[in-house]
Amino acid sequence: MFEQMIEKLSHDLNILSQSLASFVTPLNMLVLIGALGLAVQAYIGLAFFISSIWEKERRATFFGLLQFLGMFGLLLFYLFLAWVGFFHQTIGLVLLIAGYVFTGVAAFFLLRKTEPNxxxxxxxxxxxxxxxxxFDEREQVFARNRTMRPGSEQYDMFYKEHPEYEAFDAKRREKGGPIxxxxxxxxxxxxxxxxxxxxxxxxxxxxxxxxxxxxxxxxxxxxxxxxxxxxxxxxxxxxxxxxxxxxxxxxxxxxxxxxxxxxxxxxxxxxxxxxxxxxxxxxxxxxxxxxxxxxxxxxxxxxxxxxxxxxxxxxxxxxxxxxxxxxxxxxxxxxxxxxxxxxxxxxxxxxxxxxxxxxxxxxxxxxxxxxxxxxxxxxxxxxxxxxxxxxxxxxxxxxxxxxxxxxxxxxxxxxxxxxxxxxxxxxxxxxxxxxxxxxxxxxxxxxxxxxxxxxxxxxxxxxxxxxxxxxxxxxxxxxxxxxxxxxxxxxxxxxxxxxxxxxxxxxxxxx
Ligand code: SF4
Ligand code: SF4
Structure with a gap:
């Protein structure tokens, strides 16, 4: 009984490994990696959508949802094309390689560290x-309008040295000062x-x-x-x-x-x-x-x-x-x-x-x-x-x-x-x-x-x-x-x- 079970298991594993070997072709791997790339982008779109809801940003939530649906739709369409064997046709293969070339060039230009400042x-x-x-802190807008008291010794000293501020600050104080x-x-x-x-x-x-x-x-x-x-x-x-x-x-x-x-x-x-x-x-x-x-x-x-x-x-x-x-x-x-x-x-x-x-x-x-x-x-x-x-x-x-x-x-x-x-x-x-x-x-x-x-x-x-x-x-x-x-x-x-x-x-x- 035990020997039969082992024999069946080894037979099943054999069939599975043969199916995997026939699936693991360079083209299928390219298609799979492409699907994973789109899945990652859809995930980022979803994360942004959820983040925007959490941030209570209505406009960003709307565009985040659009972005997620767009990427998810693209992923589904891609999976459908893979399912019907589109990438095994010449046109499909060309498009797949073009997608890889475009992504590679974009990644090269956008992910590398550009020249430092x-x-x-x-x-x-x-x-x-x-x-x-x-900088003299007395000239700072708060010091002039909050610290200085009209009629004080410091007030007279400061505006004697800086007459350019006096009329301006006096008018501002009438309005209630800088705060x-x-x-x-x-x-x-x-x-x-x-x-x-x-x-x-x-x-x-x-x-x-x-x-x-x-x-x-x-x-x-x-x-x-x-x-x-x-x-x-x-x-x-x-x-x-x-x-x-x-x-x-x-x-x-x-x-x-x-x-x-x-x-x-x-x-x-x-x-x-x-x-x-x-x-x-x-x-x-x-x-x-x-x-x-x-x-x-x-x-x-x-x-x-x-x-x-x-x-x-x-x-x-x-x-x-x-x-x-x-x-x-x-x-x-x-x-x-x-x-x-x-x-x-x-x-x-x-x-x-x-x-x-x-x-x-x-x-x-x-x-x-x-x-x-x-x-x-x-x-x-x-x-x-x-x-x-x-x-x-x-x-x-x-x-x-x-x-x-x-x-x-x-x-x-x-x-x-x-x-x-x-x-x-x-x-x-x-x-x-x-x-x-x-x-x-x-x-x-x-x-x-x-x-x-x-x-x-x-x-x-x-x-x-x-x-x-x-x-x-x-x-x-x-x-x-x-x-x-x-x-x-x-x-x-x-x-x-x-x-x-x-x-x-x-x-x-x-x-
Ligand atoms: S210009 Fe600079 S500081 Fe001003 S909003 Fe843009 S990134 Fe921020
Ligand atoms: S946006 Fe407001 S805080 Fe910022 S510089 Fe203008 S007035 Fe000042």
């Missing part, structure tokens, strides 16, 4: 084209959102006293540290600092030497009535900076320029304050010096430092463009003398993409973002210079921080599988950038509309 690989040094004058009347765009329904926004702002303020920003070691450790600093190799310290920052909620962390050009020359923003600091020279003994990026939530950036987006900005500034002050305290507890930089205390301008720390490139909209999240981030930092391993600047293809894209400039309601193809010189640097005066005036008018430019940027999409794939491709290849820019306009529109916010951040009361 050498300037991007130099970091912020690659932007410098002349003499760079360090205007918070939430005016959504009033009366968005008042809860304004309350949340200001809660985040208070958190930043509470974490900005001199003791929080440049902390002393914890008193438990003082005796221990008198005997010497905690010994850590730069490698170990880097692992701990980056790991701790991520654990606290940082999305990205990079480290670089501080280029002193990006330090403010004089202090201009005052929050704790320490007016003796106002106008004081900003000097720093720290050679390194840890730059931290916090992710702006996709669902809350989508309703920009409405108030949900400013809740998210402020929550991320608060998160940056929370992370940077704890990292500074951690470093101080090791016996080194550290200073947190966040919304209510900056020694330096952070975007160029983020570029040097390898977080991304500067985009047309004036923010850092990261590979992981596009411009959908807020920055904070910690300067320190703790020895750490530095990161290198990166080329992610953002500069090349920004030259052709201009979507942020097209959508900016205050026309604050330049539309020229190439960047121009500004204070010794070659970059697209955001007009922060007109941008902040628009903030004042609507009472939110707008964020339309961040929302419409093709790099800002949620990082679901299809978007990750697109980002991987556009960071490698300049031809793919051009293709996906056209596709972005088709799938999301040239001027995307504000998205519906989550229920808890609604700005329209239900009827």
């Amino acid at each position: 050498e300037k991007a690989l130099q970091g912020s040094k690659g932007l410098i084209c002349g003499d760079v004058k360090r 205007g009347h918070p939430g005016i765009i959504d009033r009366p329904h968005g008042d809860a959102n304004v309350a949340m926004t200001l809660a985040g702002q208070s958190m930043c303020l509470n974490l900005s006293s001199p003791e929080m920003v440049t902390p002393e070691p914890h008193f438990f450790l003082k005796e221990r540290l008198e005997k010497g600093k905690v010994e850590l190799s730069p490698e170990d310290a880097t692992v701990k600092v980056k790991g701790y920052a991520r654990h606290l909620g940082a999305a990205l962390v990079g480290i670089t030497e501080i280029n002193p050009l990006w330090l403010y020359s004089r202090r201009g923003e005052i929050f704790h009535e320490n007016w003796e600091d106002w106008g004081g020279e900003v000097s720093l003994d720290h050679p390194l900076v840890i730059v931290i990026a916090e992710e702006m939530d996709f669902d809350l950036v989508g309703p920009a320029p409405h108030t949900p987006t400013v809740i998210e900005s402020m929550q991320n500034y608060a998160k940056g304050a929370y992370i940077s002050t704890q990292i500074a305290a951690f470093i101080s507890n090791l016996g080194y010096s550290a200073t947190a930089n966040h919304l209510r205390h900056y020694d330096a301008i952070l975007p160029p430092l983020a570029v040097d720390a390898g977080l991304g490139e500067l985009g047309r909209l004036g923010y850092i463009m990261t590979k992981e999240l596009g411009p959908r981030v807020r920055l904070s930092a910690v300067t320190t003398d703790l020895p750490l391993i530095t990161d290198k600047p990166v080329d992610i293809g953002a500069h090349d993409f920004c030259i052709i894209c201009k979507k942020c400039a097209t959508c900016c309601p205050s026309r604050s973002i330049p539309k020229e193809d190439d960047p121009h010189e500004h204070n010794g640097t070659l970059r697209w210079k955001l007009n922060d005066e007109t941008c902040f005036d628009y903030w004042g008018k609507i009472g939110s921080d707008c964020n339309i430019c961040m929302k419409v940027c093709p790099w800002s999409h949620a990082r679901t599988f299809p978007h990750r794939l697109v980002v991987w491709l556009i960071t490698r290849n300049k031809y793919v950038r051009r293709i996906f820019l056209v596709m972005d306009n088709i799938f999301y529109g040239r001027k995307p509309k504000p998205k519906v916010p989550p229920k808890w951040a609604e700005y329209r009361a239900k009827k």
